[in-house]
Amino acid sequence: MWKAAPRQTFRVLRRLANEEPVVFVLGNHEHGHDIVPEALVLAQILAGCRFVGTILRSDCRLAGQLDPDTPTGEPIDVAHDGDHHLLTVGDAAALHRHARAELAALMDEGDGALSLIGVTHHAPHPDCIAPAWRGTWNAGSLTLDLSVLTDTGRAALWMHGHVRHSLDLVRLGGARILCNPAGPRFANPAFDAARAIAIG
16 A cells, blocks of 8 residues: 555455455555554454464664664654654664564464464565665665564464565474565566465
């Protein structure tokens, strides 16, 4: 969804999914030119699986040492004490910590009878980007290190967006991580609109 155009986005998603149910998490552009709300973390049972998801904004740690007061470059206002300022690296990290704690708690709920699927906007593991990008701004803004969640066997599958390339990898003893983005204006040649995944 670009610049908060939800109706058009959901029409495209439903068409791509042949009118089947769609699982969707907010991305960083959904807050464009707006105030960042409290973190939104949800769990939903669908098709015999338990989906747990959130935007899980990046904490920017994979970019290396950054000044927390550095603006992220996104046109997003953060409200505080009756005032507001543009989103900073420190703000993003605080939003990340809050959402990550809620996501981990939701993953721990349930009796394990249903396959658990994690859904985040940002990529959940450093292996989701090229090694040459590690330590760069791109790494910090696109990717997280959620190995404590992806590599423990709790989730059978982890789906994410935000990067513009397709990937399908399995963490040793952990989740299968999948990204199948269409990309801006369907620019990703590896995008597969008919991609189907069997769970369990």
